[in-house]
Amino acid sequence: MKIDLSAFKQSFLEETNERIAALEQGLLQLESVPTDSEQLNAIFRAAHSIKGAAGSLGFTQIADFTHVLETLLGQIRSGSAGVSGEHASVLLQAVDALRELVCNIDSNAPMSASTRAVMDQITQASMSLAADKTQSAHPPPSHCDSPTEPANARQVLPQTGLRRARVTVCPRSEFFVSGLDPLLLFRDLSRLGESEGVVADLSKVPTLAQIEPEKCYIAFTSVLQTSVTDDEIQDVFAFVEDTCAVQVTDDASAPVERRAAAALPMAASPRAPDTTQTQSKGTASTLRVATEKVDALIDLVGEIVIAQSMVKQLVQAAGLPPDSALQNAVSALEHNTQDLQARVMAIRMVPIATAFARFPRLVRDLSASLGKNAVIEIEGGETELDKGVVERLSDPLTHLVRNSIDHGLETAQERLAQNKPEQGKIRLAARHEAGGVIIEVGDDGHGLNAAKIRAKAEAQGLLRAGETVTDDQIHSLIFEPGFSTAEVVSDVSGRGVGMDVVKRTIDSLSGSISIVTQPGKGTTFRIKLPVTLAILDGLTLGVGEQRFIVPLLSVAESFRPTLKEYKRVVGQGEIVLVRGHALPMIRLHECYEIPGAERDPMRALVVIVEADNGRVALLVDSLLGQSQVVLKSLEAHYQRIEGIMGATILGDGRISLILDIPGMVRANGRGAPNLKPADAA
Amino acid sequence: MTQLATSQNSPASHNATVAVMDQFLAFKLADELFAIEILRVQEIRGITPITPIPNAPQYIRGVMNLRGTIVPVIDLRMRFGLGEAEYNRFTVIIVVRLGSRIIGLVVDAVSDVMDVAPGDIEAPPDFGTRIDTSYLNGMVQRGDQIILLLNLDQLVGLQADVASI
Numbered sequence: 018m019k020i021d022l023s024a025f026k027q028s029f030l031e032e033t034n035e036r037i038a039a040l041e042q043g044l045l046q047l048e049s050v051p052t053d054s055e056q057l058n059a060i061f062r063a064a065h066s067i068k069g070a071a072g073s074l075g076f077t078q079i080a081d082f083t084h085v086l087e088t089l090l091g092q093i094r095s096g097s098a099g100v101s102g103e104h105a106s107v108l109l110q111a112v113d114a115l116r117e118l119v120c121n122i123d124s125n126a127p128m129s130a131s132t133r134a135v136m137d138q139i140t141q142a143s144m145s146l147a148a149d150k151t152q153s154a155h156p157p158p159s160h161c162d163s164p165t166e167p168a169n170a171r172q173v174l175p176q177t178g179l180r181r182a183r184v185t186v187c188p189r190s191e192f193f194v195s196g197l198d199p200l201l202l203f204r205d206l207s208r209l210g211e212s213e214g215v216v217a218d219l220s221k222v223p224t225l226a227q228i229e230p231e232k233c234y235i236a237f238t239s240v241l242q243t244s245v246t247d248d249e250i251q252d253v254f255a256f257v258e259d260t261c262a263v264q265v266t267d268d269a270s271a272p273v274e275r276r277a278a279a280a281l282p283m284a285a286s287p288r289a290p291d292t293t294q295t296q297s298k299g300t301a302s303t304l305r306v307a308t309e310k311v312d313a314l315i316d317l318v319g320e321i322v323i324a325q326s327m328v329k330q331l332v333q334a335a336g337l338p339p340d341s342a343l344q345n346a347v348s349a350l351e352h353n354t355q356d357l358q359a360r361v362m363a364i365r366m367v368p369i370a371t372a373f374a375r376f377p378r379l380v381r382d383l384s385a386s387l388g389k390n391a392v393i394e395i396e397g398g399e400t401e402l403d404k405g406v407v408e409r410l411s412d413p414l415t416h417l418v419r420n421s422i423d424h425g426l427e428t429a430q431e432r433l434a435q436n437k438p439e440q441g442k443i444r445l446a447a448r449h450e451a452g453g454v455i456i457e458v459g460d461d462g463h464g465l466n467a468a469k470i471r472a473k474a475e476a477q478g479l480l481r482a483g484e485t486v487t488d489d490q491i492h493s494l495i496f497e498p499g500f501s502t503a504e505v506v507s508d509v510s511g512r513g514v515g516m517d518v519v520k521r522t523i524d525s526l527s528g529s530i531s532i533v534t535q536p537g538k539g540t541t542f543r544i545k546l547p548v549t550l551a552i553l554d555g556l557t558l559g560v561g562e563q564r565f566i567v568p569l570l571s572v573a574e575s576f577r578p579t580l581k582e583y584k585r586v587v588g589q590g591e592i593v594l595v596r597g598h599a600l601p602m603i604r605l606h607e608c609y610e611i612p613g614a615e616r617d618p619m620r621a622l623v624v625i626v627e628a629d630n631g632r633v634a635l636l637v638d639s640l641l642g643q644s645q646v647v648l649k650s651l652e653a654h655y656q657r658i659e660g661i662m663g664a665t666i667l668g669d670g671r672i673s674l675i676l677d678i679p680g681m682v683r684a685n686g687r688g689a690p691n692l693k694p695a696d697a698a
Numbered sequence: 699m700t701q702l703a704t705s706q707n708s709p710a711s712h713n714a715t716v717a718v719m720d721q722f723l724a725f726k727l728a729d730e731l732f733a734i735e736i737l738r739v740q741e742i743r744g745i746t747p748i749t750p751i752p753n754a755p756q757y758i759r760g761v762m763n764l765r766g767t768i769v770p771v772i773d774l775r776m777r778f779g780l781g782e783a784e785y786n787r788f789t790v791i792i793v794v795r796l797g798s799r800i801i802g803l804v805v806d807a808v809s810d811v812m813d814v815a816p817g818d819i820e821a822p823p824d825f826g827t828r829i830d831t832s833y834l835n836g837m838v839q840r841g842d843q844i845i846l847l848l849n850l851d852q853l854v855g856l857q858a859d860v861a862s863i
Contacts, residue, residue, distance in 0.1 A: 319766075320765075320766040323766055324766070563749070563750075608752065609750070609752050610750070610752075649767075649768050651751070651761070651768060653767075653768075653798075653799070654767070654768065654769055654770055654799040654800050654801065655751075655761065655768075655770040655799075658751060658752060658753055658754075659753070660752065661751070661752065664749075664761065664768050666763050666766060666768070670747075670763055671747060671749065671763070672749040672761055672762070672763050672768060673749075674749070674751065684753075
């Protein structure tokens with residue numbers, strides 16, 4: 018019967034990628050504690066599972082590669098030296114190669130040269146370990162113990178040349194619940210050779226009153242006369258290895274003698290319950306749900322919120338007495354709808370740790386390749402953000418960290434010369450603050466050199482010589498495209514491409530990035546983001562017949578300017594004076610060509626909002642209240658527009674555009690930070 | 699009569715017993731008749747309030763609210779340079795599906811649903827019509843009328859979407 022295995026491919030990919038990540042994490046932990054037996058077991062199991070799954074689905078390249086990896090891990094696990102430094106490097110390379118193989122799973126190309134090279138390296142390491150071994154493995158720290166046997170040389174039966182392998186199988190108590198049957202396993206085993214019988218260990222079977230029929234209390238041992246390797250025997254158990262501990266060793270005892278059950282010293286395993294716990298800890302009740310389903314749900318809830326606000330508006334317009342049954346019902350509806358929306362939004366929240374997870378490895382690799390000594394400190398991984406935001410943060414964060422290591426941190430000698438600790442510190446931290454999230458990427462290196470930046474900026478024409486700018490403004494020049502003060506362009510950074518992309522990504526997430534730096538002490542990039550993009554607190558502005566929404570977080574204040582506070586400046590447009598500061602004024606009715614709007618600032622309203630480089634004043638007709646607004650992207654059916662974050666549907670069915678202030682200011686070429694009151698005409 | 703009520707005008711009913719026909723929705727635009735495949739048509743609405751959007755080509759009038767979805771609206775007269783018209787109560791918006799997008803097309807009025815056999819479709823004329831033939835998939839003759847079949851994909855040549863970084 019040909020089974021269509023393609024349906025399983027998706028789960029295989031998901032699970033394998035998780036296992037690869039677990040492998041990598043385990044290896045990084047083992048670098049600090051090379052003999053951590055729990056980690057050694059964990060990484061071995063990860064490799065073993067990948068091999069088993071890949072083999073059964075026919076992904077032979079992955080299976081072959083992982084087989085070699087598993088062999089080495091098995092040797093390391095059963096040895097006493099733990100993971101050596103060279104092993105760690107080779108193994109991490111193997112992780113990368115494995116990831117590549119999984120990425121290219123659909124291509125029929127042969128293994129790339131680099132992957133093959135890694136495979137060879139692993140095989141080499143394996144062989145030298147085997148050669149080093151004078152004493153065979155003492156039993157691996159697993160759940161089943163069996164008598165230590167000096168099985169150095171394979172016990173070969175004189176008559177047939179076969180070896181005798183002792184297979185010990187300890188299923189966990191939930192074995193049966195998975196629908197598994199030890200009988201079938203042994204039947205498969207019996208195909209590999211001749212079994213001298215199966216002996217059961219009943220030591221863990223409780224009294225009749227305590228027995229739960231769905232639990233497995235029995236362990237089994239069988240001695241097999243076979244010519245196959247231990248690994249091939251282990252393969253029989255590939256699918257069950259999560260619920261059952263299997264150990265295969267050579268049997269040095271006299272052949273063909275059935276042992277009495279009592280004589281088999283199965284470890285009364287107080288350990289078994291522990292490991293059951295640690296195994297199932299990860300599978301506490303969670304549910305895998307495709308993101309499209311959650312997104313569809315969120316969209317639908319957004320629609321409900323809009324429809325509900327339309328109902329509310331209509332009911333209010335109907336002019337019923339305030340306590341009428343209908344009004345009460347509408348209030349209850351609003352309350353429940355808002356609750357529903359909050360909970361549904363929470364579904365998409367994931368801890369930012371998922372974005373932070375790759376950094377220990379990245380820092381380790383980069384430090385090595387750039388000749389710096391750096392360590393990373395991570396704080397606040399549990400801070401939750403919308404999944405989409407977390408995914409898009411990955412690249413900017415990577416670039417900032419790379420930048421810090423490459424250009425921020427000094428070399429070890431330079432640091433020692435400055436009485437700094439030799440090891441540089443990269444800090445990655447996240448926390449909630451005032452309706453948003455703050456993420457900081459910092460280093461304790463030499464800080465930004467304002468003079469150097471200034472010089473470069475003048476050379477590139479971004480600044481006029483002698484122009485007065487604040488230090489903050491100088492620092493933010495590094496976000497200009499093409500700007501880089503790196504003397505040496507490494508392939509990691511220095512081409513001036515990265516920082517402006519970082520800024521644009523943060524902007525597109527409706528966030529902001531600022532720099533705090535001190536020469537000689539270090540630099541910290543502070544990213545501020547809204548928690549979620551789908552709803553925001555907005556202020557509704559009226560301009561003629563149109564309605565616009567501005568994120569409440571961006572709004573500083575609003576007022577009606579008096580004659581003294583409004584000025585036209587020759588060559589610079591119109592400005593508004595706010596407590597002595599001149600802010601450029603943007604006429605929304607001009608930007609969006611809206612007829613019928615109020616043109617006289619002294620009869621209109623000015624709303625002060627935050628842009629990138631300071632504040633700007635927007636000229637509007639009226640303020641129409643604040644509300645929570647469901648943001649609908651224009652990109653679904655149209656395209657992105659600079660200056661517009663999205664749109665929403667108001668209670669009366671009209672569409673209102675949501676302004677992205679920094680984008681709008683850029684698009685209008687305004688927001689000049691250099692105006693001073695003295696320039697006012 | 700016990701004939702099955704498989705009306706030939708019911709949309710999207712390709713019976714095996716009838717020769718393979720494609721169905722088209724015809725509409726009027728500046729005294730010319732055009733048609734688009736009915737399978738692409740999601741719905742037809744009377745004119746609804748349109749909110750203008752900035753930095754858009756002239757023929758994209760703005761966006762409209764379609765039961766909670768924000769849908770861009772294209773004025774076909776302006777798209778083809780056929781002269782502007784006032785929107786009145788006869789003006790109609792045909793909502794069409796283009797891939798994963800939904801777009802509204804403003805037309806003067808909607809006409810019939812027609813069955814067209816592939817053999818009936820002729821090449822568009824090189825002259826005699828006011829619009830660029832690259833927007834046309836062909837033409838069909840019905841009586842003394844000529845109906846121009848629109849190529850929707852050519853029509854809506856929006857900029858590369860989603861300027862994601």
